[in-house]
Amino acid sequence: MLTINLNGTAREVDADPDMPLLWAIRDRLDMTGTKYGCGIAQCGACTVHLDGQPVRSCQTRLGDVGAAKVTTIEGINGKVAEAVQGAWRRLDVVQCGYCQSGQIMSAIGLLTEKPKPTDADIDSAMDGNICRCGTYQRIRAAIHEAARSLA
Amino acid sequence: MLKLDLTDAPVPSRRAFLGAAAGGAVLLAFRLDLRGARAAEGGPDLSKGPAQPNAFVRIAADDTVTVMIKHLDMGQGNTTGLATILADELDADWAQIRVAFAPADAKLYNNMLMGPVQGTGGSTAIANSWFQLRKAGAAARAMLVAAAADSWGVPAAEITVAKGVLSHKSGKQGRFGEFAGAAAAKPVPQEPRLKSPAEWTLIGKGVPRIDSVAKTDGSAIYSLDVRRPGQVTALVAHPPRFGASVRRVDAEAAQGMPGVVAVVTIPTGVAVIARDTWTAMKAREALRVEWDESAAERRSSDAILAEYRQTATTPGLVASQAGDADAAIKGAAKVIEAEFSFPYLAHAAMEPLNATIERAADGMFDVYAGCQIQTIEQAVVAATLGVTTDKVRLHTQWAGGSFGRRATPGADYFAEAAAIVKAWDGKAPVHLVWTREDDMAGGYYRPQVYHTVKAGLDAKGQVAGWRHTMVGKSIMIGSPFEAMLVKNGIDGTTVEGASDTPYGLPAYRFEVHNGREGVPVLWWRSVGHTHTAHVMEVVIDELAHAAGADPVAYRLSLLTRAPRLSGVLRLAAEKAGWGGKNPEKGRGLGVAVHQSFGSYVAMVADVSAGESGVKVERVIAAVDVGVAVNPDVIRAQVEGAVGFALSSVLRNRITLKDGVVQETNFDTYQPTRLTEMPRVEVHIVPSDVPPTGIGEPGVPVLAPAISNAVFAATGQRLRSLPLDLSSLRGA
Numbered sequence: 027m028l029t030i031n032l033n034g035t036a037r038e039v040d041a042d043p044d045m046p047l048l049w050a051i052r053d054r055l056d057m058t059g060t061k062y063g064c065g066i067a068q069c070g071a072c073t074v075h076l077d078g079q080p081v082r083s084c085q086t087r088l089g090d091v092g093a094a095k096v097t098t099i100e101g102i103n104g105k106v107a108e109a110v111q112g113a114w115r116r117l118d119v120v121q122c123g124y125c126q127s128g129q130i131m132s133a134i135g136l137l138t139e140k141p142k143p144t145d146a147d148i149d150s151a152m153d154g155n156i157c158r159c160g161t162y163q164r165i166r167a168a169i170h171e172a173a174r175s176l177a
Numbered sequence: 178m179l180k181l182d183l184t185d186a187p188v189p190s191r192r193a194f195l196g197a198a199a200g201g202a203v204l205l206a207f208r209l210d211l212r213g214a215r216a217a218e219g220g221p222d223l224s225k226g227p228a229q230p231n232a233f234v235r236i237a238a239d240d241t242v243t244v245m246i247k248h249l250d251m252g253q254g255n256t257t258g259l260a261t262i263l264a265d266e267l268d269a270d271w272a273q274i275r276v277a278f279a280p281a282d283a284k285l286y287n288n289m290l291m292g293p294v295q296g297t298g299g300s301t302a303i304a305n306s307w308f309q310l311r312k313a314g315a316a317a318r319a320m321l322v323a324a325a326a327d328s329w330g331v332p333a334a335e336i337t338v339a340k341g342v343l344s345h346k347s348g349k350q351g352r353f354g355e356f357a358g359a360a361a362a363k364p365v366p367q368e369p370r371l372k373s374p375a376e377w378t379l380i381g382k383g384v385p386r387i388d389s390v391a392k393t394d395g396s397a398i399y400s401l402d403v404r405r406p407g408q409v410t411a412l413v414a415h416p417p418r419f420g421a422s423v424r425r426v427d428a429e430a431a432q433g434m435p436g437v438v439a440v441v442t443i444p445t446g447v448a449v450i451a452r453d454t455w456t457a458m459k460a461r462e463a464l465r466v467e468w469d470e471s472a473a474e475r476r477s478s479d480a481i482l483a484e485y486r487q488t489a490t491t492p493g494l495v496a497s498q499a500g501d502a503d504a505a506i507k508g509a510a511k512v513i514e515a516e517f518s519f520p521y522l523a524h525a526a527m528e529p530l531n532a533t534i535e536r537a538a539d540g541m542f543d544v545y546a547g548c549q550i551q552t553i554e555q556a557v558v559a560a561t562l563g564v565t566t567d568k569v570r571l572h573t574q575w576a577g578g579s580f581g582r583r584a585t586p587g588a589d590y591f592a593e594a595a596a597i598v599k600a601w602d603g604k605a606p607v608h609l610v611w612t613r614e615d616d617m618a619g620g621y622y623r624p625q626v627y628h629t630v631k632a633g634l635d636a637k638g639q640v641a642g643w644r645h646t647m648v649g650k651s652i653m654i655g656s657p658f659e660a661m662l663v664k665n666g667i668d669g670t671t672v673e674g675a676s677d678t679p680y681g682l683p684a685y686r687f688e689v690h691n692g693r694e695g696v697p698v699l700w701w702r703s704v705g706h707t708h709t710a711h712v713m714e715v716v717i718d719e720l721a722h723a724a725g726a727d728p729v730a731y732r733l734s735l736l737t738r739a740p741r742l743s744g745v746l747r748l749a750a751e752k753a754g755w756g757g758k759n760p761e762k763g764r765g766l767g768v769a770v771h772q773s774f775g776s777y778v779a780m781v782a783d784v785s786a787g788e789s790g791v792k793v794e795r796v797i798a799a800v801d802v803g804v805a806v807n808p809d810v811i812r813a814q815v816e817g818a819v820g821f822a823l824s825s826v827l828r829n830r831i832t833l834k835d836g837v838v839q840e841t842n843f844d845t846y847q848p849t850r851l852t853e854m855p856r857v858e859v860h861i862v863p864s865d866v867p868p869t870g871i872g873e874p875g876v877p878v879l880a881p882a883i884s885n886a887v888f889a890a891t892g893q894r895l896r897s898l899p900l901d902l903s904s905l906r907g908a
Contacts, residue, residue, distance in 0.1 A: 041453075041455075042455075042456075045453075045455045046455060049453060049454050049455040052402075052454070053410070053452075053453035053454050053455070054453060056404050057395075058395075058398070058399075058401070058402035058404070059394070059395020059396070060395070061399075061401075061527070061528070061577070062401065062454075062529070063527050063528075063529075063613065063843075064613045064842055064843045065612065065613055065842075066613075066842055066843070066844060068842060068843035068844050068847075069527070069843050071527060098395065099394065099395035100394070100395045100396075111393050111394065114389070114393045115385070115389045115390060115393060118385060118386045118389055118809060118810075118813065119389075119393075120252075120386065120388065120389055120392040120393065121252035121253070121254065121813060121814075121817055122251055122252025122526070122527065122528070122575075122576065122577045122578040123252065123388060123391075123392030123393075123397055123575070123577070124399060124526075124527040124528045124577025124578060125527050125577075126392055126393060127395050130393060148851070149851065149852045152851045153850050153851050153852050155851070156527070156843060156848050156850065157527070157820070157848075157851075158525060158526060158527045158578050158580075158821065158848050159252045159527075159578060159817045159820070159821065160816060160817040160818070160819060160820015160821045160823075160849060160854070161813070161816070161817060161820070162820055162849070162850075162851040162854035163816050163820075163854055163856065163857055164813070164816070165851065166851065166854075
């Protein structure tokens with residue numbers, strides 16, 4: 027039995043330490059907002075924050091999480107998170123929506139580091155998140171919109 | 178009438194890989210009538226259907242109004258559009274509207290353009306529901322008014338309704354929830370008055386998407402997120418080649434792993450059942466399976482394409498013809514010959530295929546999935562489990578994309594899930610999960626297709642004759658839809674968009690050959706139009722250039738009998754600044770226009786071609802979908818179509834080496850990424866014609882517009898997809 031700090035709560039996980047954090051969250055703790063897309067860190071659908079930093083949970087061993095604070099889409103809060111979610115909703119970014127948890131986690135990471143990102147900043151922070159529906163134009167616009175609302 | 182016939186007829190061996198699990202074939206009287214849902218164009222007159230408020234609207238005492246959605250929403254936003262249509266006639270307030278996916282019920286919830294089948298496809302959700310939901314909303318409104326009239330003792334005609342509030346000039350006011358119970362007892366008016374467009378308060382106004390909140394806070398439940406009490410996860414080891422089957426299994430190591438519940442052999446492979454996905458993955462790796470490959474497809478995709486090239490030189494089935502194309506080309510002043518190849522394509526929706534089946538305490542089977550053709554899925558699950566269809570309940574979930582893949586004529590992954598439940602005797606709810614690799618290597622691709630075209634111009638540059646041959650595997654032959662959708666050996670989904678071209682060609686002949694390889698193929702967002710539109714629009718462009726004509730003007734001269742196509746072409750050209758000052762060196766504009774699924778789309782692509790390669794900078798689109806129920810959702814679908822289709826223009830291909838699929842994840846089959854996304858502008862033609870769909874029609878025109886723009890920028894004509902852009906860098 028391992029214990030992780032998930033969205034501010036200590037949670038016991040009955041799983042092999044080799045299990046990727048993604049599957050521990052989804053299957054052992056039934057928190058399904060974090061998505062499985064590829065399992066090889068190519069798509070970003072599984073992005074969560076470890077101590078505030080976006081990471082691919084499909085490549086993070088449960089046993090390596092230790093005392094780090096794990097934040098999933100269900101646990102985000104604060105000014106930046108609200109700005110991002112608000113912009114995503116005002117611009118109706120989502121289509122199928124399956125990748126958007128990961129997109130939002132990456133976008134919050136970017137705006138926390140750089141409150142006024144340039145297009146180049148958005149390129150480098152967001153290029154690892156695939157959206158098969160092709161909502162990229164609105165993702166870019168929503169990040170700029172969130173930045174404006176934070177200013 | 179529902180005509181659903183489950184037979185015990187053996188599945189043809191050629192399709193054994195696809196259908197064996199069902200243990201029988203599902204025969205459906207199926208039609209797909211896309212003549213725009215308008216009696217005037219020879220289509221069914223959907224305005225004559227009954228008013229069914231009880232099927233489509235639930236008004237609760239708490240004043241919420243739930244619209245029943247008979248379709249799958251895989252991202253195209255139809256839940257928002259369908260709810261808008263009903264809510265407008267009901268005069269509801271958008272804030273009180275909720276949506277719920279309807280159960281499988283082909284009598285109540287059939288797709289009016291698919292006959293007795295409940296299903297989503299062919300960009301028909303809005304088109305087939307337009308009158309049905311307006312009537313349901315208007316009837317429900319009339320019933321609420323009648324109930325309020327009783328309660329207030331005033332004439333119904335004096336009651337007005339706006340934003341979910343019923344009012345009378347005496348000052349009486351009430352909300353829907355107060356009258357819902359009494360309204361339900363009122364007779365259903367069969368011909369309720371429908372609003373005129375001027376009265377619409379929601380249609381065309383752009384209400385916010387109804388799923389935006391749940392899809393941005395992690396609360397939307399997709400099929401993969403379904404968690405039933407005691408649920409286990411199943412992964413299936415599939416054969417490495419299509420058409421192979423299990424010969425022998427050594428499951429000892431897998432079965433001994435902690436967390437593994439069972440290993441069962443099913444018609445499509447070997448299923449590992451475990452307490453979670455990761456454990457099932459590890460256990461599947463530990464299986465030792467020996468495959469019987471005696472019936473397997475062992476050819477490489479290159480070899481199949483080479484056979485296609487050969488086949489194309491022989492006479493094929495004639496899909497359409499007029500005049501004597503050969504003689505016209507013989508006598509032509511100029512002749513253009515072009516060949517095009519298109520690879521297999523995976524749908525690669527972000528949510529891999531999966532489904533959960535649970536045997537409920539009442540003896541029923543509950544199915545939780547991104548159900549796309551509910552009538553077939555329900556029948557296939559029932560047939561596989563050996564129960565009657567009424568013992569299977571479907572619970573449609575949000576789907577993380579589909580692009581056609583969740584809808585297979587044999588309901589392949591539903592059958593597989595049911596086969597596991599049956600083999601394991603339904604001991605617990607089973608969640609069948611396909612990994613990304615299973616999903617991408619599992620077949621059901623957009624067919625590999627080969628086209629040749631020979632076209633002649635007369636001395637004035639007018640088209641004299643067009644000779645066109647296509648080779649590709651039919652989607653419908655061998656499927657339950659064959660009898661309905663294949664005529665004289667010709668599958669309409671192979672030739673659509675070419676053999677029925679709206680261009681006024683004086684002499685033409687379209688021939689088709691059906692490929693026979695053992696690779697499962699399927700519709701892929703916009704189906705046959707994915708390749709036919711590209712060929713038609715690139716060749717027309719070549720003819721325009723050969724004639725020394727402007728590509729837009731040349732097209733317009735051939736579209737004199739196609740006013741809506743001409744309309745979108747003119748609009749896109751105007752908005753793109755077509756015909757303005759010459760773009761800088763290495764920059765080019767290309768245009769394409771096409772009709773599909775009753776909708777009309779033109780695109781102008783603005784491409785730069787330099788040292789660092791080709792970049793699509795901008796795409797300007799114009800669309801005509803009739804009434805724009807939600808303009809912003811329409812714009813989003815066209816933007817998304819560009820992002821989706823771009824990867825197939827730039828690089829995507831599924832290849833087989835000795836029968837084994839080579840691309841199995843996003844590293845080797847990479848969708849478009851954010852940095853590649855062009856700026857997209859979408860312009861909508863105002864219209865009061867009943868609406869058609871926009872989920873698919875944005876896709877076909879992107880590739881030819883880009884190809885034509887690359888020619889404009891570089892002078893080089895790239896025809897086959899994906900475009901061989903590396904050849905430009907050497908130029």
